[in-house]
Amino acid sequence: MSATQVSARVVSNEPAGAYHLITLNAPAVAAGAEPGQFIAAAVGGPQTALLLRRSFALYTADPATGLIQIVVAEHGPGTAWLVRVRPGTPLDVVGPLGRPFTLPAEPGTAVLVGGGYGSAPLFDLARRLRAIGSTVHMVVGAGSAERLFGTADARTVADSVVVTTDDGSVGVRGLVTDALPGLLGPRGVSAVYACGPMAMLRAVGETAASYDVPCEVAVEESMACGIGVCMTCVLPVVGVDGRSRMVRSCIEGPVFDAGRVRWKDVGTLPVDVLGADAMDGH
Amino acid sequence: MMPLAAHDHESGIRENPGSHTHDHGGTTDATVDMVTTLAGTVLPNPVLTASGCAAAGRELAPFLDPAALGAVVTKSVLLRPRSGRATPRMAETPSGMLNSIGLQGPGIDAFLEHDLPWLAARGARAVVSIAGGSVEEFAELARRLAGAPGLALLEVNISCPNVASRGQVFACDPLAAADVVRAVKAESGVPVLAKLSPDVTDIVAIAGSCVEAGADGLSMINTLLGMVIDTDTFRPVLAGVTGGLSGPAIRPVAVRCVWQVHAALPGVPILGMGGILSGLDALQFLLAGASAVSVGTAVFHDPSAPVRVLAELRTELARRGITRLSDVVGAAHREPHR
Numbered sequence: 001m002s003a004t005q006v007s008a009r010v011v012s013n014e015p016a017g018a019y020h021l022i023t024l025n026a027p028a029v030a031a032g033a034e035p036g037q038f039i040a041a042a043v044g045g046p047q048t049a050l051l052l053r054r055s056f057a058l059y060t061a062d063p064a065t066g067l068i069q070i071v072v073a074e075h076g077p078g079t080a081w082l083v084r085v086r087p088g089t090p091l092d093v094v095g096p097l098g099r100p101f102t103l104p105a106e107p108g109t110a111v112l113v114g115g116g117y118g119s120a121p122l123f124d125l126a127r128r129l130r131a132i133g134s135t136v137h138m139v140v141g142a143g144s145a146e147r148l149f150g151t152a153d154a155r156t157v158a159d160s161v162v163v164t165t166d167d168g169s170v171g172v173r174g175l176v177t178d179a180l181p182g183l184l185g186p187r188g189v190s191a192v193y194a195c196g197p198m199a200m201l202r203a204v205g206e207t208a209a210s211y212d213v214p215c216e217v218a219v220e221e222s223m224a225c226g227i228g229v230c231m232t233c234v235l236p237v238v239g240v241d242g243r244s245r246m247v248r249s250c251i252e253g254p255v256f257d258a259g260r261v262r263w264k265d266v267g268t269l270p271v272d273v274l275g276a277d278a279m280d281g282h
Numbered sequence: 283m284m285p286l287a288a289h290d291h292e293s294g295i296r297e298n299p300g301s302h303t304h305d306h307g308g309t310t311d312a313t314v315d316m317v318t319t320l321a322g323t324v325l326p327n328p329v330l331t332a333s334g335c336a337a338a339g340r341e342l343a344p345f346l347d348p349a350a351l352g353a354v355v356t357k358s359v360l361l362r363p364r365s366g367r368a369t370p371r372m373a374e375t376p377s378g379m380l381n382s383i384g385l386q387g388p389g390i391d392a393f394l395e396h397d398l399p400w401l402a403a404r405g406a407r408a409v410v411s412i413a414g415g416s417v418e419e420f421a422e423l424a425r426r427l428a429g430a431p432g433l434a435l436l437e438v439n440i441s442c443p444n445v446a447s448r449g450q451v452f453a454c455d456p457l458a459a460a461d462v463v464r465a466v467k468a469e470s471g472v473p474v475l476a477k478l479s480p481d482v483t484d485i486v487a488i489a490g491s492c493v494e495a496g497a498d499g500l501s502m503i504n505t506l507l508g509m510v511i512d513t514d515t516f517r518p519v520l521a522g523v524t525g526g527l528s529g530p531a532i533r534p535v536a537v538r539c540v541w542q543v544h545a546a547l548p549g550v551p552i553l554g555m556g557g558i559l560s561g562l563d564a565l566q567f568l569l570a571g572a573s574a575v576s577v578g579t580a581v582f583h584d585p586s587a588p589v590r591v592l593a594e595l596r597t598e599l600a601r602r603g604i605t606r607l608s609d610v611v612g613a614a615h616r617e618p619h620r
Binding site for chain 2: 002003004005042049050051052053078092094221222224225227228229230231232233234235245246251266267268269273274275276277278279
């Protein structure tokens with residue numbers, strides 16, 4: 001499961017709604033990848049002036065074919081280059097990186113919640129959960145129809161699927177969290193897994209907590225390196241010792257126990273975080 | 283791994299296909315003596331990591347052997363654990379980046395217990411970067427590190443821009459810089475490098491002051507203080523407002539600083555850094571007068587960059603008929619060698 005750095009050829013690059021689905025040939029990455037892990041790709045080609053890697057959750061990783069897939073949304077010069085990258089182009093990829101979702105020891109009932117293209121890592125997770133005998137319910141939501149990702153997949157990997165859009169263009173009008181009470185109330189759910197925007201993760205985590213259901217979330221923090229050296233992707237997390245620390249989402253995450261993330265303090269420096277007292281005067 | 287081709291060779295210097303792997307097909311590379319001496323310390327080669335760009339080495343282990351480098355320069359350690367700043371802590375800039383980490387770290391106790399022994403156990407040479415808010419804190423850190431196994435050199439970070447006083451770092455004042463260096467020298471059992479800021483009017487004056495105070499060598503340069511404003515929110519991008527600029531964008535500034543200091547103080551060993559992405563970039567620093575180089579921000583782009591730069595440097599020296607690395611140190615100050 002140790003990360004490797006590989007030159008991965010682009011096999012295909014296709015639009016998928018508002019996103020691009022990029023398939024890469026990366027056997028060494030595919031071999032050890034677990035759901036929830038991510039890759040960090042260099043962008044811009046050999047002459048690039050864009051130094052920072054872009055991190056993407058693995059949508060699929062197939063050890064048999066050696067192929068991995070990522071979902072890319074264009075919102076800056078790095079992703080603008082990526083969504084236009086042609087088949088055959090080599091990409092410098094590091095992966096698999098980060099802490100994956102925790103699979104249960106016993107089969108149970110899991111609710112998987114994805115927002116936008118954040119749903120990408122949930123489909124391999126659903127397959128793994130089903131493979132050990134778990135029942136999987138999925139909630140896939142986005143602002144509008146074209147920003148949904150993987151709804152067709154969801155129907156093949158999950159026992160039930162709820163689709164939500166903010167504008168009601170597809171599925172139920174509303175937020176993914178609106179669908180949770182109906183799933184968490186009656187069904188004896190053993191775990192919730194979520195990936196998507198931070199505000200959504202916070203809401204899903206709080207809803208799961210109100211039903212006493214454990215919840216794991218894969219966070220989205222901007223990362224410069226993805227491998228734990230740059231210290232840019234930190235967020236305040238409560239440790240098992242009860243102490244809060246600024247922890248790296250690339251190494252200690254991206255998957256966290258939702259109850260340990262101090263959501264309202266993300267983007268701030270809480271005074272009780274370990275070492276915050278040393279920031280005065282220097 | 284994917285080669286990074288030459289990034290900046292507008293002058294038409296040859297590109298470097300196929301030289302990026304560590305095992306060299308030819309015999310010419312192997313004949314280059316890469317040994318260098320930095321502040322009296324013999325290193326097997328001149329390529330090091332840079333402080334703040336390699337943590338304490340462990341995170342890079344999947345991508346390179348820390349013992350294969352000249353040394354590992356660790357992230358600045360302070361006396362106490364330090365949380366660092368709020369996020370956002372970085373912004374990408376043209377051929378570079380701004381960071382405003384705020385010296386996040388576990389403190390010297392955890393560093394001595396976990397980090398330095400890990401490097402020592404792997405046979406890596408450690409250049410430990412220390413930072414503090416007062417002369418006494420720097421001295422205490424040097425005292426705590428004295429005699430620690432694996433410690434090769436101390437790098438005194440008197441120039442981190444991400445401190446409460448921002449531009450007012452020790453390295454901006456010749457007297458304050460000298461006070462820190464003198465205090466550290468009095469406690470240190472290993473050679474001491476003073477890390478200098480380019481954000482000064484006359485870097486030669488600061489360099490001279492540090493050397494007079496006992497610095498065995500100089501590391502240059504630290505990041506330049508910079509800023510990016512978000513044109514959607516109308517606010518600074520970084521939570522810390524300003525940050526340190528690094529990467530190839532600052533390389534010409536760094537080469538100039540090394541050149542100026544080497545010209546004025548030719549006997550003072552220099553660890554050169556600032557935007558090195560390739561072996562040819564490293565060679566520029568050596569030619570300007572550095573005895574060794576640190577590869578920093580490039581690691582974010584390419585985690586194996588330090589070993590790649592080393593391999594490329596060896597190849598480029600061989601191509602130029604150089605058999606001893608030490609022959610090129612400061613060579614740009616002399617008449618053309620060919």
